[in-house]
Amino acid sequence: KQEVTQIPAALSVPEGENLVLNCSFTDSAIYNLQWFRQDPGKGLTSLLLIQSSQREQTSGRLNASLDKSSGRSTLYIAASQPGDSATYLCAVSGSARQLTFGSGTQLTVLP
Amino acid sequence: DAGVIQSPRHEVTEMGQEVTLRCKPISGHDYLFWYRQTMMRGLELLIYFNNNVPIDDSGMPEDRFSAKMPNASFSTLKIQPSEPRDSAVYFCASSPTPGEKLFFGSGTQLSVL
Numbered sequence: 001k002q003e004v005t006q007i008p009a010a011l012s013v014p015e016g017e018n019l020v021l022n023c024s025f026t027d028s029a030i031y032n033l034q035w036f037r038q039d040p041g042k043g044l045t046s047l048l049l050i051q052s053s054q055r056e057q058t059s060g061r062l063n064a065s066l067d068k069s070s071g072r073s074t075l076y077i078a079a080s081q082p083g084d085s086a087t088y089l090c091a092v093s094g095s096a097r098q099l100t101f102g103s104g105t106q107l108t109v110l111p
Numbered sequence: 112d113a114g115v116i117q118s119p120r121h122e123v124t125e126m127g128q129e130v131t132l133r134c135k136p137i138s139g140h141d142y143l144f145w146y147r148q149t150m151m152r153g154l155e156l157l158i159y160f161n162n163n164v165p166i167d168d169s170g171m172p173e174d175r176f177s178a179k180m181p182n183a184s185f186s187t188l189k190i191q192p193s194e195p196r197d198s199a200v201y202f203c204a205s206s207p208t209p210g211e212k213l214f215f216g217s218g219t220q221l222s223v224l
Contacts, residue, residue, distance in 0.1 A: 031210055043115075043202055043215035051210075089154070097209030098167065099144075101154040 002027045006090055006102035013080055014110050021075040021105045023090030028068050031093040035064050035075050038087045038104070047088075048075070080109045115216035117203050123222045129191040132219045134203030135184055142209050145178055145188050146202040148218070154202075160186065161209075193223045 003026045013019050023033075032051045036044040048057045048064040050073070056065040063076040077084055087106045091099040116135040124130055136143045144159040158168040163180045171178070175194070180186040190197055204215045 034212065036215075041220075043217045044204075044213075046212040046214070049212050091154075091213075093210060098156055098159065099213065103153045 002030075002092060002094055002100045004090060004092055004100050004102035006088075006105050008105060009103065010106040010108075012108040012110060015080060015082060017080050017109075018076070018078050019080055019107070021077070021088050021090075021107070023073040023075070023102055025071045025073075025092045025100075027094065028071050029095065030068060031095065031097060033064075033066055033073050033093070034091045034099070035062075035073075036089045036091060038089060040086075044089065077107075080107075082109045082111045085109050115203055115205050115214050117201075117216035117219050119219060120217065121220045121222075123224065124193055125224050126194055127192045128223075129189065130193045130197075130221060130223075132188040132201050132203075132221070134186045134188070134216060136186070136203070136205035137214055138184065140205035140207050140214070141183075142206045143180060143186050144204045144206075144213070145186070146204065146215075148200045148202060149198075157188070190221075193221075195223045197221060198223050 005024045007022050034049045035047045038044045050057045050066045061078040066073045085108050087104040089104040090102045118133045141162050145157040146154050148154045157170045158178045160180045178188045200218045200220050202218045204213045206213045
């Protein structure tokens with residue numbers, strides 16, 4: 001059974017700092033990996049999707065990497081802003097195409 | 112498109128009552144998913160549909176839970192009878208195919224007293 005772990009559970013950084021969020025998964029036979037953002041009281045928004053054949057994806061200040069063989073992914077946020085404060089969740093899709101979610105990293109960017 | 116639409120946003124009910132949660136997926140999305148989110152267990156997949164047909168309901172916790180998708184634009188998740196441990200946020204999500212980005216609704220916050 002696939003297990004997804006995100007460390008740290010919470011992170012607080014000053015505005016402007018570059019930061020990295022980590023995600024690890026136990027079964028490397030994945031179809032793709034997605035990073036989501038969840039604001040308090042809201043649903044999840046998909047930020048980036050990396051197919052298993054890809055190494056990274058970029059969108060604006062966000063860059064996600066995937067190392068399938070080691071079961072790891074990182075989400076890099078450049079020049080963080082207070083508006084980036086949210087919970088970030090990693091999810092992997094297996095052969096049945098169902099997503100398994102990590103428990104998330106709660107990010108606070110201090111002004 | 113208005114995105115995935117869920118109703119109600121909040122539901123407070125008493126133990127033993129029937130609860131029905133509703134979802135309208137994004138038009139053209141063939142896959143619909145119901146998730147439950149709690150602090151203790153995180154996000155759990157309950158059931159998903161492909162072209163209105165239930166494909167995997169192994170995540171449905173008990174027979175008290177049932178889900179239907181009578182047409183491509185509407186799905187319901189029903190809990191009968193409800194119990195306090197069912198209190199959670201229930202999300203509906205849809206995607207064009209299972210390997211593409213997943214679009215979530217805003218969720219229904221369910222409180223069973």
